[in-house]
Amino acid sequence: MNNTINLAVLGLGTVGTGVLNLIKDNVNELARRSGHQLVITHAGTRRHRHDIDPSINQTADLMSIAEAKDVDIVIEVIGGTDIAYEVITHAIRHKKHVVTANKALLAKHGNEIFRLAEEHGVQVRYEAAVAGGIPIIKIVREALAANKIDWLTGIINGTGNFIMTEMQQKNRKFDEVLVEAQALGYAEADPTFDVEGIDAAHKLSLLASIAFGIPVQFDKVYCEGITKIGLQDVIYAKELGYTIKHLGFAIRRDHGIELRVHPTLIPSQALLANVNGVKNAVMIDAHPLGQSLYYGDGAGAGATASAVMADVMDLIYVINAATPSDVPHLAFIPEELSDIGILPADEMTSGYYLRLTVKDEVGVLADTTRILSDNGINIDAILQRDAHKSGLVPVIILTLPVLEKQMNAAIRQIEALGAVVEPVVRIRLESLE
Amino acid sequence: MNNTINLAVLGLGTVGTGVLNLIKDNVNELARRSGHQLVITHAGTRRHRHDIDPSINQTADLMSIAEAKDVDIVIEVIGGTDIAYEVITHAIRHKKHVVTANKALLAKHGNEIFRLAEEHGVQVRYEAAVAGGIPIIKIVREALAANKIDWLTGIINGTGNFIMTEMQQKNRKFDEVLVEAQALGYAEADPTFDVEGIDAAHKLSLLASIAFGIPVQFDKVYCEGITKIGLQDVIYAKELGYTIKHLGFAIRRDHGIELRVHPTLIPSQALLANVNGVKNAVMIDAHPLGQSLYYGDGAGAGATASAVMADVMDLIYVINAATPSDVPHLAFIPEELSDIGILPADEMTSGYYLRLTVKDEVGVLADTTRILSDNGINIDAILQRDAHKSGLVPVIILTLPVLEKQMNAAIRQIEALGAVVEPVVRIRLESLE
Numbered sequence: 001m002n003n004t005i006n007l008a009v010l011g012l013g014t015v016g017t018g019v020l021n022l023i024k025d026n027v028n029e030l031a032r033r034s035g036h037q038l039v040i041t042h043a044g045t046r047r048h049r050h051d052i053d054p055s056i057n058q059t060a061d062l063m064s065i066a067e068a069k070d071v072d073i074v075i076e077v078i079g080g081t082d083i084a085y086e087v088i089t090h091a092i093r094h095k096k097h098v099v100t101a102n103k104a105l106l107a108k109h110g111n112e113i114f115r116l117a118e119e120h121g122v123q124v125r126y127e128a129a130v131a132g133g134i135p136i137i138k139i140v141r142e143a144l145a146a147n148k149i150d151w152l153t154g155i156i157n158g159t160g161n162f163i164m165t166e167m168q169q170k171n172r173k174f175d176e177v178l179v180e181a182q183a184l185g186y187a188e189a190d191p192t193f194d195v196e197g198i199d200a201a202h203k204l205s206l207l208a209s210i211a212f213g214i215p216v217q218f219d220k221v222y223c224e225g226i227t228k229i230g231l232q233d234v235i236y237a238k239e240l241g242y243t244i245k246h247l248g249f250a251i252r253r254d255h256g257i258e259l260r261v262h263p264t265l266i267p268s269q270a271l272l273a274n275v276n277g278v279k280n281a282v283m284i285d286a287h288p289l290g291q292s293l294y295y296g297d298g299a300g301a302g303a304t305a306s307a308v309m310a311d312v313m314d315l316i317y318v319i320n321a322a323t324p325s326d327v328p329h330l331a332f333i334p335e336e337l338s339d340i341g342i343l344p345a346d347e348m349t350s351g352y353y354l355r356l357t358v359k360d361e362v363g364v365l366a367d368t369t370r371i372l373s374d375n376g377i378n379i380d381a382i383l384q385r386d387a388h389k390s391g392l393v394p395v396i397i398l399t400l401p402v403l404e405k406q407m408n409a410a411i412r413q414i415e416a417l418g419a420v421v422e423p424v425v426r427i428r429l430e431s432l433e
Numbered sequence: 434m435n436n437t438i439n440l441a442v443l444g445l446g447t448v449g450t451g452v453l454n455l456i457k458d459n460v461n462e463l464a465r466r467s468g469h470q471l472v473i474t475h476a477g478t479r480r481h482r483h484d485i486d487p488s489i490n491q492t493a494d495l496m497s498i499a500e501a502k503d504v505d506i507v508i509e510v511i512g513g514t515d516i517a518y519e520v521i522t523h524a525i526r527h528k529k530h531v532v533t534a535n536k537a538l539l540a541k542h543g544n545e546i547f548r549l550a551e552e553h554g555v556q557v558r559y560e561a562a563v564a565g566g567i568p569i570i571k572i573v574r575e576a577l578a579a580n581k582i583d584w585l586t587g588i589i590n591g592t593g594n595f596i597m598t599e600m601q602q603k604n605r606k607f608d609e610v611l612v613e614a615q616a617l618g619y620a621e622a623d624p625t626f627d628v629e630g631i632d633a634a635h636k637l638s639l640l641a642s643i644a645f646g647i648p649v650q651f652d653k654v655y656c657e658g659i660t661k662i663g664l665q666d667v668i669y670a671k672e673l674g675y676t677i678k679h680l681g682f683a684i685r686r687d688h689g690i691e692l693r694v695h696p697t698l699i700p701s702q703a704l705l706a707n708v709n710g711v712k713n714a715v716m717i718d719a720h721p722l723g724q725s726l727y728y729g730d731g732a733g734a735g736a737t738a739s740a741v742m743a744d745v746m747d748l749i750y751v752i753n754a755a756t757p758s759d760v761p762h763l764a765f766i767p768e769e770l771s772d773i774g775i776l777p778a779d780e781m782t783s784g785y786y787l788r789l790t791v792k793d794e795v796g797v798l799a800d801t802t803r804i805l806s807d808n809g810i811n812i813d814a815i816l817q818r819d820a821h822k823s824g825l826v827p828v829i830i831l832t833l834p835v836l837e838k839q840m841n842a843a844i845r846q847i848e849a850l851g852a853v854v855e856p857v858v859r860i861r862l863e864s865l866e
Contacts, residue, residue, distance in 0.1 A: 022579060022721055029581045032646050032769035033761070127576075133722045135576030142575075143560075143568030146455060146742030148462045213465050271728065274704060288455055288735030289566045295704065295726040302721030309579030321754035328466070336465035 004037045005316055008071045010044035010062050010087060011078035012052075015101055015128070015308070018301030019075060020052055022309055030309075034316050041070060044078070044087075066091035073315055075308060076100040077128075081108055092116050092124070097318065099311040101128035101304055104193075107202035107218035110209075114329035123318055123326055125311035130203040131156050131280045133303025134296040135310060140210045140284070141331040147286035149211040151251040153432070154282035155275050156203045158298040159187045159194035160226050160246040164263075165276040167234045168243055174229060186278055196225035197246065197261040204248035207282070208259050211250055212340070213332030217259070220342035224262035233355060233427060236396050237265050240381060242353070243273035244427065256343040265353050265398075265429040271295075272432065283432065346405040351380070351429035354397040356414065357422040360387045364419040365395065371417075375410040377402045392421060398429060437470045438749055441504045443477035443495050443520060444511035445485075448534055448561070448741070451734030452508060453485060455742055463742075467749050474503060477511070477520075499524035506748055508741060509533040514541055525549050525557070530751065532744040534561035534737055537626075540635035540651035543642075547762035556751055556759055558744035563636040564589050564713045566736025567729040568743060573643045573717070574764040580719035582644040584684040586865065587715035588708050589636045591731040592620045592627035593659050593679040597696075598709040600667045601676055607662060619711055629658035630679065630694040637681035640715070641692050644683055645773070646765030650692070653775035657695035666788060666860060669829050670698050673814060675786070676706035677860065689776040698786050698831075698862040704728075705865065716865065779838040784813070784862035789828040789847065790855040793820045797852040798828065804850075808843040810835045825854060831862060 007023075009016050023030065023038055030038050043052070044062040052058075059065065066074055066087050074091040076098060078084050084105050091098050092113070100106070106113065106126055117124045127137045131154065140149070155161045159181055166177040178195065181187040193199040205218040226246050237244050242265040251258040266273050271293055275281040280298025285291050297303035318324045330337065358364045365384070372379060383396040399407075411424045440456075442449050456463065456471055463471050476485070477495040485491075492498065499507055499520050507524040509531060511517050517538050524531050525546070533539070539546065539562055550557045560570045564587065573582070588594045592614055599610040611628065614620040626632040638651040659679050670677050675698040684691040699706050704726055708714040713731025718724050730736035751757045761767065791797045798817070805812060816829040832840075844857050 018721065025720065026579060026581050029646075030579060032765045032771075033578050035761075035766040035769075134725060135572055138571065138576045139568055142747060143571045143743050144739070145466050145746040146459060146463060147739055148459050213462075269707075271704065271707060274702075274707065286739070287458065288451065289739040290730045290733075290735060292567060292727075292729030295728070297723045297725070300723075302723060306577070306580055306719070306722040310576050313578040314575060317758045317760070320758035321756050323753065323755035325750045325753035327750065328468075332465045333468040336468075338465075 004039055005319070006039055006041045006070050006072045007075060007312065008042035008044065008065045008068065009040055009075045009077065010065060011076065012043055012045040012049055013077065014301045015077040015304045016043070018305035019077065019308055022305040034313055036316055038312065042068060062087045063090050066096065067094040071096060072319060073097045073099060073312055075312070076102060077308065081105045085109055088113060088124070089116060092120050092122055095120055095122055097122045097315045098124045099308055099315070100124065100126050101308055103129040103199070103202040103206065107205045107216060110206065110216040115334070117329065118334060121324070123315060124329060125315060126206070127311050128304045128307035130206050131282055132296070132298040132300065133306045134280055134282065134294050134298065135307065136207065136282050136294055137210065138310070139294060140207065141327050144284065144286055144289065145331070147289050149252070149284060149286045151249065152207060152211055152282060152284040153247050153249045153430070155245055155272065155280050156248050156282065156298065157194055157200040157246060158278035158280055159191065160200065161275065161280070162186050162278045163195070163226060164244060164246055167229070167231060168238065171231060171235065173231050174227065195227050197223045200246065200248045200261045204250060204259060204261055208250035208257065210331035212252060212257060213330070213336060213338050214257065214340060215337055217342055220259055222260040222262070222345045222348065226263050229263050230425070233353070233425060236355065236383060237353060238268070240383060240396065240398060241268050242266060242429070243268045245272060253343065256341040256347070258343050258348045260348060263427050265427055266432055270432050346408070348404045349401050351401045351431065352399045352407055353427040353429050354399070355425040356395040356397070356420055357392050358395055359419045359421060360391055360393045361419045364417060367417055368395070368397070368414055371410050371413045372399065375406045377406060377410055437472050438752070439472055439474045439503050439505045440508060440745065441475035441477070441498045441501065442473055442508045442510065443498060444509065445476055445478040445482055446510065447734045448510040448737045449476070451738035452510065452741055455738040467746055469749055471745065475501060495520045496523050499529065500527040504529060505752060506530045506532060506745055508745070509535060510741065514538045518542055521546060521557070522549060525553050525555055528553055528555055530555045530748045531557045532741055532748070533557065533559050534741060536562040536632070536635040536639065540638045540649060543639065543649040548767070550762065551767060556748060557762060558748060559639070560744050561737045561740035563639050564715055565729070565731040565733065566739045567713055567715065567727050567731065568740065569640065569715050569727055570643065571743070572727060573640065574760050577717065577719055577722065578764070580722050582685070582717060582719045584682065585640060585644055585715060585717040586680050586682045586705070586863070588678055588705065588713050589681050589715065589731065590627055590633040590679060591711035591713055592624065593633065594708065594713070595619050595711045596628070596659060597677060597679055600662070600664060601671065604664060604668065606664050607660065628660050630656045633679065633681045633694045637683060637692060637694055641683035641690065643764035645685055645690060646763070646769060646771050647690065647773060648770055649763070650775055653692055655693040655695070655778045655781065659696055662696050663858070666786070666858060669788065669816060670786060671701070673816060673829070673831060674701050675699060675862070676701045678705060686776065689774040689780070691776050691781045693781060696860050698860055699865055703865050781837045782834050784834045784864070785832045785840055786860045786862050787830040787832070788858040789830070789853055790825050791828055792852045792854060793824055793826045794852045797850060800850055801828070801830070801847055804843050804846045805832065808839045810839060810843055
């Protein structure tokens with residue numbers, strides 16, 4: 001137990017404190033596994049903390065830490081895309097390995113940051129950036145490295161999943177659950193990143209890159225949040241044997257890749273449909289492995305610290321090798337990244353849940369099914385409910401997979417029918433097979 | 434794409450053929466990820482195969498392959514513990530890295546084989562030995578390396594899970610399902626290893642070692658199979674909200690470690706209870722990560738080849754580093770392996786499902802509950818059914834966790850009651866919390 005690895009933790013918020021606690025709690029396990037003493041020598045924090053080990057050198061001057069001679073690994077858990085960008089690129093230029101939990105930063109600047117790291121012969125590790133404590137980056141980059149990944153999907157935003165679970169299990173409305181999620185600390189005061197799907201899209205862009213060997217392309221992700229999911233749709237879906245989850249999908253098609261984040265009906269008996277509360281899970285379909293699924297805590301101090309420190313443990317092997325040879329940042333060697341296109345929404349394929357609100361007239365159902373058929377759309381199920389007091393009738397239609405542009409055309413024609421009095425509600429549907 | 438990695442595959446059965454197919458199917462992905470061409474130069478097989486690439490050097494002389502100068506990595510997929518032992522140790526002595534899927538061999542000779550590998554500066558990788566295509570070895574050795582693992586449990590034998598699933602979902606009897614499993618190729622002609630829990634115990638001994646940092650101790654695993662599970666117990670369990678699964682448990686207690694493989698009642702809504710058919714899954718409770726679960730195919734050519742080749746992909750980094758520095762074989766550095774004891778069955782703690790067959794007499798339930806109480810055992814639920822035509826009544830009792838020796842004492846007393854006419858049936862119960 002001779003060698004010491006010196007760590008700098010930039011940011012002492014929830015995650016940074018979680019990292020400190022992990023090292024304190026598991027000091028023996030870390031040493032027994034790695035054969036090294038892990039020591040935090042520096043902490044970057046705006047406010048001096050009196051409750052942490054006084055031997056840790058605290059400073060607000062992050063740049064000075066990022067270039068400190070005695071630091072082996074810089075852990076960035078500040079968040080945000082401005083200071084974090086400056087400090088990470090500064091650390092890389094000073095030949096420090098970096099561990100970060102920052103999905104927003106990597107979704108935006110990942111390609112550039114990884115290239116810079118390769119130029120300087122260091123590694124930027126980011127296990128904590130996707131699905132929290134679930135080691136999904138390692139799984140896709142290393143454990144599934146011999147597979148051709150066909151598609152993956154996942155619940156990769158805990159806040160959104162908490163809200164959908166409460167709506168599903170307790171028939172509660174979105175607005176009401178959101179307020180509770182904020183009170184519980186699951187959702188931010190400004191919940192936009194979570195409920196509009198932006199956080200999930202950040203993570204999906206990273207997962208897709210390492211699954212398919214393409215650059216990180218956050219700006220190409222089709223992104224739809226959960227703010228418009230009505231309780232009635234959750235209930236109708238349940239009656240039909242489906243659960244609505246907010247999922248990210250990365251799918252390899254012959255002519256390009258689909259990247260999309262949106263509410264989705266999935267069969268209620270699917271394992272993913274039973275991933276509840278703030279939990280995350282990712283399912284992967286690969287050749288020749290087949291389907292596999294990975295489940296755990298997607299956020300929180302402990303889960304995030306677990307992922308951050310797994311990266312640190314890996315980097316010890318990199319540091320100790322005379323010629324470090326490690327997994328490429330984006331899983332594929334840089335010169336082999338593919339420029340295969342990300343498909344526009346029009347060219348994506350999925351099944352659909354449609355809810356029509358119609359006047360109770362003879363013939364409207366026949367007209368609707370004819371329009372769908374004319375557009376090459378196959379119906380899987382129809383659910384017609386009794387008329388409301390208003391005389392209006394909800395009609396639910398589930399379709400088999402169809403190109404989105406065909407569905408757009410069909411919906412325009414359906415909405416033009418005189419008996420259809422409201423815009424058609426549509427939610428994507430996936431069988432996960 | 435200059436460097437070539439030469440592989441030797443020993444054994445061209447299901448798994449060996451799966452490895453050949455994987456390399457053929459995914460040649461581009463493998464090269465794009467690793468930056469190397471993976472080439473099979475030698476295959477060890479008793480019968481010459483005319484349907485494979487003629488450039489592969491086929492021979493029945495396994496030892497000659499294990500020492501061949503141009504081989505970088507030896508892949509052992511022969512199975513069994515005799516020839517496999519000879520050829521693996523021979524390869525190690527010739528400084529070859531080894532990848533094996535052989536859980537029986539490692540459960541029996543792992544400690545010795547890993548020590549030999551360390552002496553010769555090579556790696557023995559064994560991802561495919563546990564839970565097939567689920568990358569559970571990598572997850573426990575690397576992804577959870579910063580955690581203190583408290584316990585893990587899993588469905589780690591697909592044959593057993595197929596049988597339990599059929600009994601549970603279709604109310605079929607053990608013997609009948611076993612015959613079908615054999616016809617489907619899920620179970621061997623001699624199904625002992627699967628249905629008596631031995632295969633699961635092999636795997637559990639490896640998992641426990643890398644979870645807790647202890648030597649591989651297969652001979653200390655308490656092992657109970659599924660051959661004695663009656664359909665009636667499956668049905669009663671279901672009525673009480675439980676599913677019976679054949680699980681392996683490795684649990685860290687204050688005074689030692691529990692290693693046990695046995696049928697177990699678990700809550701029907703638990704994710705593990707919904708892992709059906711030949712699928713495998715492992716759940717881990719760790720600090721600070723919390724609970725996580727890993728699910729996928731536990732056997733079959735594709736899943737096993739996926740795991741074997743993940744090990745090969747990792748070894749490329751080891752081979753390329755001038756000073757290879759890699760994860761210890763048993764996750765913890767050898768001098769830090771702990772000699773903490775494995776607890777005898779008497780000292781293990783779990784809840785219980787008890788089924789008594791009693792004469793329909795007043796007082797027997799009162800006597801039974803008194804005996805349990807006198808032995809410090811708390812009752813969680815009681816289910817009493819109508820008398821059979823015989824006049825005998827089944828009584829089901831679920832208990833909270835209790836030391837096994839207390840339960841043994843209680844059952845001896847219960848069986849001494851005059852109204853209790855058959856031996857008490859007992860199955861362990863775990864809440865998984």
